[in-house]
Amino acid sequence: MVPKKDTAVSSSSPYDDDLNGVADPRGSEQELGSSSSKSRRAFDRKSYSGALLFNFGAFLLPALYGTLSKLWVANIDSSMVVTTDVYTYIGVVTECINEGLPRAAWVIIGDKSSRSLSSRLSLSYTLIAFQAILGTILSIILLAAADKFADSFVPIEVRAASLKYVRISAFSALSSALETSVSACTRALDKPNVPLLISSVKFAINIILDLLLISKFHVGKAKPSVNEQAWIRLACDMASSIAGLLYFVYLSHRKRSSTTLPEQRAEKVHPSLKALGVLIRPGSITFAESAVRNALYLWLISGIVSLGSDYATAWGIFNTIRWGLVMVPVQSLEATSNAFVGHAWGKWRSEVGITTLNPKASRQDLLYITRPAFISLAIALAVEIPLCILLSTVGAYPYAMWLSNTPTVAKITTKMWRTIDWCYILTPHPHSSPPSSSRQDRDGISTNPSRRICCTFFRGRLSVKRRV
Structure with missing residues (x-):
């Protein structure tokens, strides 16, 4: 991650002009979210607090829609709620490519002290183009392997009815790759308003179309289907990702056109x-x-799915609560701290000199570079600990009941919250196809000896029996 002699995309010239015109975060209390005499700085996306507000909005809207979509699908057919989790599991597969090159954006594209604006934009366009290609390839693979994907991640009770949903959702890999790459680049360039635009467009169009087509108040007398929800979600994801990309290109062109530095124009x-x-x-x-x-996560998930529809639905509700309520502040804090750590690292690297291949940082330098991360950590602990305690004690069951409208599923979800470590570690994995009812014991757990020990622990921790 140390800049080397990549002069085609890197420069040691003092280009302190970036997309915001701010170069040095060191020593600036405003940049790190400290109190300021100018209250408007708190809402400036160049400051820690302003970027955090933008990022919170960008992560909140998709999480809110994910919760609402569960409710609408439950109104259509409660047995098909588990099918919507296919979208989440495809997202997990896509996460492999979304956490590759986009993670490099924070220290490469976020280095505004050692790299010119033009080089950072070139890196951004390269990242977006490469991720779009990977997303397209992955979508085609998921479409071709829809049957096998459904075998692993859709309960047998609704598997046949879910195949079309899987095929439609396959192309969410492309929209996710495009959205993630654009968001990573723009956040590294101190433009968190672009991810917020993506989330706002996605949320607004999704809500409008869902209300018109699949809600209780939908237009027409025809009964909506879960596949309509998949088409709506895919269309909105693609539209919002493309809108964010076009907005980013527009901002980049406008900034380069208005710069007074002839080197950047050239x-x-x-x-x-x-x-x-x-x-x-x-x-x-x-x-x-x-x-x-x-890969390990999906291996565990396939084990939960093999236990039947109740367990699979409960895990989906568990993740809806987790990603829709618990993780929004964490994701916002992570994205904000990543951007400012990248800026601080780039500034320090520029001062040391990019020709120094093995630079050494003092303790003071390390504290300066990591300060945004420690601020985010403190805020996350202050928010997440009380929230998790509240959910574990009184909040999990009513929330799960509201989302699933099924007491058995709500009980399993509540137990998952109270034994979260065991759910992650001791979930069984099927070594063969999901067992038929004749191969299950009275609690619905497979009698396969290679899985029985793990199943016993899982069953004992949940202590909620499914109906067979």
């Missing part, structure tokens, strides 16, 4: 293989880590 901005090479070096590490982690 530099060409376009995707290139050299820029891709700069991103691959740090991105390959995060890609490998993400691939291993998400």
